[in-house]
Amino acid sequence: MTTIGARPAPRQAKQRPPRPARVVGYLVSAALNGAFIWLVNVAPGWRWLPFLSDDFARVVGLVTLSFVLGVAVNLVYAAVDPLWVKRLGDAVTTAVAFVVMLRLFQIFPFDFGAQWAAWETPFRVLLGLGCVGAAIGVIANLALLARDLATAVDGGALGSRT
Numbered sequence: 133m134t135t136i137g138a139r140p141a142p143r144q145a146k147q148r149p150p151r152p153a154r155v156v157g158y159l160v161s162a163a164l165n166g167a168f169i170w171l172v173n174v175a176p177g178w179r180w181l182p183f184l185s186d187d188f189a190r191v192v193g194l195v196t197l198s199f200v201l202g203v204a205v206n207l208v209y210a211a212v213d214p215l216w217v218k219r220l221g222d223a224v225t226t227a228v229a230f231v232v233m234l235r236l237f238q239i240f241p242f243d244f245g246a247q248w249a250a251w252e253t254p255f256r257v258l259l260g261l262g263c264v265g266a267a268i269g270v271i272a273n274l275a276l277l278a279r280d281l282a283t284a285v286d287g288g289a290l291g292s293r294t
Contacts, residue, residue: 151213165202170292172196183248187241191232198232199223216280223273230266233259 148154172178173196178188205221235260244251 133228148215153195154213155210158206160212162203163211164207165199165206169196169199172199176247183242183244185241185243187239188237189241191241193234198225201228216277216284219273219280223270223277226269226273227268230260230263230270231264233262236250237263 149157178184178192192280205225209218229286238258240252240256242252242255244255251276
């Protein structure tokens with residue numbers, strides 16, 4: 133039941149998981165990105181996937197860069213992860229993901245064959261939606277970063293938020 137003229141309760145900030153749990157998550161994510169680097173570039177290699185055309189060679193470097201960045205950023209997070217560092221890293225990795233998806237959309241190195249030809253349009257739509265979502269994610273993370281930095285400057289606690 134709501135009282136007329138009553139103010140809603142202030143929104144509470146979402147609590148982050150404890151630091152040890154976050155570190156485990158970051159290390160698992162770094163390991164998974166490392167595994168993807170291995171799978172794409174060493175064994176079995178991207179050519180193993182039958183739906184990737186030879187045009188994938190034009191984007192494999194960018195895809196690998198994305199995975200390398202994922203490893204690096206997650207290792208930084210494991211060492212230090214105040215919210216402003218996390219927001220900045222998330223903005224950068226999401227921007228790179230946007231570039232990768234955009235190049236995949238432009239080059240479209242996928243060959244679904246005659247039997248699966250109907251997959252091309254939905255796959256292009258998903259890549260387009262992924263680009264839109266990544267662009268929104270970059271903007272959102274940069275806005276949150278700006279808010280966190282402004283709050284930290286006002287409160288004098290730039291690195292203390294866990």
